[in-house]
Amino acid sequence: MRSILLLLSVVFMILAGCGNNASESENESSGGEKMKEKxxxxxxxxxxxxxxxxxTVQQKWLEKSTFTVPSDExxxxxxxxxxxxTGGYSVHIESIEKIDEELVVSYYxxxxxxxxxxxxAITKPIVIAKxxxxxxxxxxxxxxxxxx
Incomplete structure (x- = not known):
């Protein structure tokens, strides 16, 4: 009976060790860093x-907003x-980056x-990026x- 328990303990430790190694290798391959692309x-x-x-823009440009609209491709x-x-106010897009599975639009x-x-005169600053x-x-x- 003791040898069976010892054998089961060894098998359990081996299986548990394999599971940990697999997840560690996944983390190492991704490096824990996000994939960025301009x-x-x-x-x-x-x-x-x-x-x-x-x-669409004419319906929303009287207020401060951020949105996307698909059109063709x-x-x-x-x-x-x-x-x-007055004039002199503006909106600028600094960058658009793909980080993992999302686009991050940095603007100011x-x-x-x-x-x-x-x-x-009253103005309605806007920026449109395609x-x-x-x-x-x-x-x-x-x-x-x-x-x-």
């Missing part, structure tokens, strides 16, 4: 965007700032300086950019 994008002016994109990434009291806002000459169609989840990340 994604090329094209900035599109509102008047040059497809009509379906223009229609492209995905449009849109960031609106909402209505601003700029405001006019106190002494800047600006248009005295990327190849993807099923990846899109996350928006506002970053702080220091003034030059």
């Amino acid at each position: 994604i090329a994008f094209e900035t599109v002016e509102m008047q040059n965007a497809p009509k379906d994109i223009q229609a 492209d995905l449009y990434i849109i960031i609106t700032r909402g209505e601003m009291p 806002y700029t405001d006019p300086k106190k002494d800047d000459m600006v248009t005295q 990327v190849d169609m993807t099923n990846a989840r899109v996350n928006f990340k506002e970053i702080q950019k220091s003034a030059p």
Whole structure:
């Protein structure tokens, strides 16, 4: 009976050891680091965007928002700032990166300086970026950019 228990203990330790080695090798192969890849994008002016994109943007550009709209074989990434009291306000996309299975859109806002000459009209700052169609989840990340 004692030899059977000893044999079962040895088998259990061997099996448990194999399981641990498999998960360790998976972690080592991934290195615990996320796969990052810069994604090329094209900035599109509102008047040059497809009509379906223009229609969607016109419904949302009065408020601050981030969203995506698929159109044909492209995905449009849109960031609106909402209505601003004058010119000089803008939105910029710093980068789009694929990190594992998601796209991370890093963007920032700029405001006019106190002494800047600006248009005295209500403006609606917006940026539209076009990327190849993807099923990846899109996350928006506002970053702080220091003034030059």
